[in-house]
Amino acid sequence: MASSTTKPSARERLLESANELFYREGVQSVGIDRVIEHAGVAKASLYNTFGSKEELVHAYLLGRQATTTARITAAIEARSTPRAQLLAVFDSQAESQRRPGFRGCAFAAASAESKPGGLVEQATQGYRTWLRELFVDLATLAGAHDPALLGRQLQLLYDGAASAGNLDHDPAAALSARAAAEALLDLSTGSDR
Amino acid sequence: MASSTTKPSARERLLESANELFYREGVQSVGIDRVIEHAGVAKASLYNTFGSKEELVHAYLLGRQATTTARITAAIEARSTPRAQLLAVFDSQAESQRRPGFRGCAFAAASAESKPGGLVEQATQGYRTWLRELFVDLATLAGAHDPALLGRQLQLLYDGAASAGNLDHDPAAALSARAAAEALLDLSTGSDR
DNA sequence: ACATGAACAGACAGGTCTGTCTACTCTTAC
């Protein structure tokens, strides 16, 4: 019963501020000073805890991955058939996209702002590998004729919905993606026969 | 016969350098000094010609739009049937993606690095509006049952291929998108009947 | 009572960025 009544630790407050500011305005645009000011934390605490800004950004992305993974996993487990589970990924995306403050994929944004070869690219690869394998696994379970191809195409739809939903400020992008995913899935499983 | 033998003007050299450096490393990461050094141009010439960095970035994006528009339009005009024309957009994307130095959509990257409400967002909106109308028009000509929906879904595939092709360094992303587009198109036109 | 460790406030160094400014050079037209 330490973390329930006590105020959050410096690390937790830093991560929460980083999540808010980095996602809203970009990891490059937001400086260290703004993060620590928003978190109410001394600069020395940040550098004692994380060592560098890049590692703070890395921790921010890992946190994003954890919440996204949990959200999608929960949506999948709430469905019973593979087909419904596959579409649930897009339902989860649509719900995330409807929330105020949606600004697209945090990994795509951070990658666009960061040099290749750093921790950002590393975290992005980890996240995308997980997502891709998820789609391929679901496509396999759903009985797709070519699970690798269908999984890839589903990820393209997912990426496109994230990108377009952000650039066009269109909260319905994920719904169009879901409809396309449904059509591709039906084609690939031959469910119209 | 002025521009054939004479060396390019400061404006042209600046735009060419901006196109190369901004696209490769990002509009925020590359400073003014690097652009003028690469162009072999004095800093005063840049500010006399463009007025600010933001306007240079804007001009760079307009140049990107012009070349992309020309490339896609040429690919379309080389085909005769609406169906082939629609798929030619993805062929053109695949060819662009195979070229060395491909780094995804310049507008998406620049948007991720820029504050909303500026010239970058404005240029991005213009480009995306053109692309979207192109897809909807081609879907209409191809006889789609719901051209607005199909056009949107094709754009999602296009965006996803650009994003995934960049983040995963996968030059075949546009080919998977093309195959998905073909399937959606056939479904939407009822060509299997 | 007191030591210890975590967090605080904030000054500071060293670097980078945009944008301005001065002074010089070159070409071309008349």
Place this chain on the structure above:
DNA sequence: GTAAGAGTAGACAGACCTGTCTGTTCATGT
């Protein structure tokens, strides 16, 4: 010859950024 316009080189100001460092406060365990 010379005036005008375009371009060049580079110093400079002012702001901002990351990361380091000093000194202080405060809760907790012994």
